[in-house]
Amino acid sequence: MSDTGFWTFPPDRITRGSGVRYELTVLNPPFTVEADDLPPNDPERAAEFARSLGTIDDVIEDLGPRKQSDTITVATRADLDLVQAGAWGNLVSISDPAFADDGNDTPLLAEATRLRERFPDARIVGRVEVHCGAEHTEDLVWLPDGTMFHACGWPGDEPFVVAGDPQAVMSALGITTEVLEDLDVYFDLDDEPNQNDWGALATACLAGADPWGRADLDASSLRVRHSEHAISHMEALYLSD
Numbered sequence: 538m539s540d541t542g543f544w545t546f547p548p549d550r551i552t553r554g555s556g557v558r559y560e561l562t563v564l565n566p567p568f569t570v571e572a573d574d575l576p577p578n579d580p581e582r583a584a585e586f587a588r589s590l591g592t593i594d595d596v597i598e599d600l601g602p603r604k605q606s607d608t609i610t611v612a613t614r615a616d617l618d619l620v621q622a623g624a625w626g627n628l629v630s631i632s633d634p635a636f637a638d639d640g641n642d643t644p645l646l647a648e649a650t651r652l653r654e655r656f657p658d659a660r661i662v663g664r665v666e667v668h669c670g671a672e673h674t675e676d677l678v679w680l681p682d683g684t685m686f687h688a689c690g691w692p693g694d695e696p697f698v699v700a701g702d703p704q705a706v707m708s709a710l711g712i713t714t715e716v717l718e719d720l721d722v723y724f725d726l727d728d729e730p731n732q733n734d735w736g737a738l739a740t741a742c743l744a745g746a747d748p749w750g751r752a753d754l755d756a757s758s759l760r761v762r763h764s765e766h767a768i769s770h771m772e773a774l775y776l777s778d
Contacts, residue, residue, distance in 0.1 A: 542594065542762040545772065548615035552775040554669030556611055556637045558736075561645065562630035563652055564660040564746050571745040572754060575625035578602065582624035583757040591651055592635040592644070592767040593620070602755040605748055608632070609758070617771050618763070623748060623756030630748050630756075635767040637667040638675055638689075639774055640696070644767075645675045646687050653679055662743050664736045669774060676735040678706050678742045688735035697731035703738070712741050 564570075584596045600619075603609075609619050611634055622631040636645045645663045652661055661679040666672065672692055679685040684705045690697030704726055707713070717724045722737040740747055748754050763771070 543765045543768040544614065546614045546776050548613065550614040550776055552611055552613060552616070554667060554775060556634050557666040557668065558608070558632070558749070559634055559636040559645075559665045559667070560630060560632050560749055561636060561648060561652070561663045562628065562661070562743060562748065563656050564662070564743065565627040565656060566658060567627065568660055568746070570627060572625075572748055572751055573745075575628060575746075575748070575754065577625070578755050578757060579624045580757045582629070583622040584759060586624055586629045587620055587622040587631055587633075587757075587759055587761060589655075590631065590633070591648055592633055592764055594762045594764050596759050596761050598760040600758040600760060603758040604752050605754040605756055606750055606752040609634075611775065614776060617775060618760050620759050620761055621756050622759055623754070625748065625754065628746060628748060632749075634775070635763055635771055636663070636665050636675075637673075637774060638665070638770075639667070639669050639673050640690065641773075642770060643675060643687070643689055644770060646677060646689070649677055649679055657681065660742070662739050664739050666736060667774075674736060676739045677701075678739050680706060680709055682709075684709055686735075688730065688733075690731060692731055692734075694731060697729075699730045699735075706742065707738070710742055710744075712738070717741060 665675040675689040677687040686701035686703035
């Protein structure tokens with residue numbers, strides 16, 4: 538198979554919509570680790586982690602280090618082949634545009650489910666936000682004991698579905714309404730689900746271990762060959778008229 542994989546659109550095809558974030562992070566014990574104290578990225582482990590995901594068939598090229606504060610802008614079909622992955626000690630994370638969705642699927646949850654089986658002792662946190670006509674988000678937090686929440690839909694609109702037990706997740710991690718207010722985050726479980734900032738709650742669940750948005754952490758920029766299913770999904774989301 539060629540490096541272009543299963544694409545039916547040329548590399549220079551302009552995408553529609555844009556992804557703001559599509560991150561999935563696996564935090565293994567100890568959960569108290571701070572991003573400041575993480576070791577440098579291990580490129581081999583980062584590529585191995587990327588290659589192990591259901592959305593990716595293979596890593597074609599390591600394009601070198603990229604700061605975690607530098608996001609990848611998706612403008613053409615070729616940009617959809619780029620992911621950003623890091624392995625820093627007990628923390629691994631990846632940003633993959635294949636995790637984005639428009640309400641027809643839940644790719645982030647599907648990948649997190651696979652990771653749950655592989656890393657039973659880990660805290661798994663995912664955050665996805667994409668704009669394709671309107672903003673669509675998918676966020677989740679999954680604790681080692683199975684406690685989790687998954688929120689997916691159109692913020693400020695319908696449909697918006699929340700599964701699991703967000704209050705149990707918050708209680709387990711000591712995240713109160715006051716904690717979120719101190720972070721300038723509006724969150725009220727008594728309000729309509731589409732009014733809450735679920736991505737901010739997921740960020741609070743990573744606390745100081747969150748590797749994203751940091752200029753002092755490097756990750757690996759990788760060109761990958763996505764799976765047939767992931768490519769079909771991305772073509773419908775980013776490229777179809």
